[in-house]
Amino acid sequence: AQSVAQPEDQVNVAEGNPLTVKCTYSVSGNPYLFWYVQYPNRGLQFLLKYITGDNLVKGSYGFEAEFNKSQTSFHLKKPSALVSDSALYFCAVRDIGGSNYQLIWGAGTKLIIKP
Amino acid sequence: KAGVTQTPRYLIKTRGQQVTLSCSPISGHRSVSWYQQTPGQGLQFLFEYFSETQRNKGNFPGRFSGRQFSNSRSEMNVSTLELGDSALYLCASSQDSGGHNEQFFGPGTRLTVL
Numbered sequence: 001a002q003s004v005a006q007p008e009d010q011v012n013v014a015e016g017n018p019l020t021v022k023c024t025y026s027v028s029g030n031p032y033l034f035w036y037v038q039y040p041n042r043g044l045q046f047l048l049k050y051i052t053g054d055n056l057v058k059g060s061y062g063f064e065a066e067f068n069k070s071q072t073s074f075h076l077k078k079p080s081a082l083v084s085d086s087a088l089y090f091c092a093v094r095d096i097g098g099s100n101y102q103l104i105w106g107a108g109t110k111l112i113i114k115p
Numbered sequence: 116k117a118g119v120t121q122t123p124r125y126l127i128k129t130r131g132q133q134v135t136l137s138c139s140p141i142s143g144h145r146s147v148s149w150y151q152q153t154p155g156q157g158l159q160f161l162f163e164y165f166s167e168t169q170r171n172k173g174n175f176p177g178r179f180s181g182r183q184f185s186n187s188r189s190e191m192n193v194s195t196l197e198l199g200d201s202a203l204y205l206c207a208s209s210q211d212s213g214g215h216n217e218q219f220f221g222p223g224t225r226l227t228v229l
Binding site for chain 2: 032034036042043044045046049051090094096101102103104105106107108
């Protein structure tokens, strides 16, 4: 069965330090992978996606993610965190080879950047 | 382009009542998905519509239903409301040509069931 895991409920990082928000997935076929962000009292916003091609994907606000097929991971990264990056981050996967075409969402990771 | 709009933004209902939420997707988008977001359960998929057809459905009881109109606008209905239905209901639209398109979310409808 398809699934997405975000193993950390919360990640704390000091401003200026690099950040990583983890995501692993399980699908029967090839995945389409997405990261979304939800700022406090604002809607969900698309950050970046991996469909095919280069494993390193760059997205909005300086974020990037690396698709690792052998480890079935798609971790979100940023070289230098800003306080304004504090938000709730969701990883999602669509199994394009499976019978269920639905987009599967992780539980979310709360990112807190401390000044 | 205007973003995804949802109406109403806030609703207060009592147990046993029914409610209808509305979503207008971005112009040109034919796929609309609905989600329930609660603090404890995260983002739960309700259903997805494409060209007026329900393409996928999540694990929610039959009290939750939806439809999509020819102009891609969508509605979801919850009948016989329960306290546990209190949540933020999010609508998302996408162009949907193969599932690789990202979704654009509306601000949500905050439903409170008393």
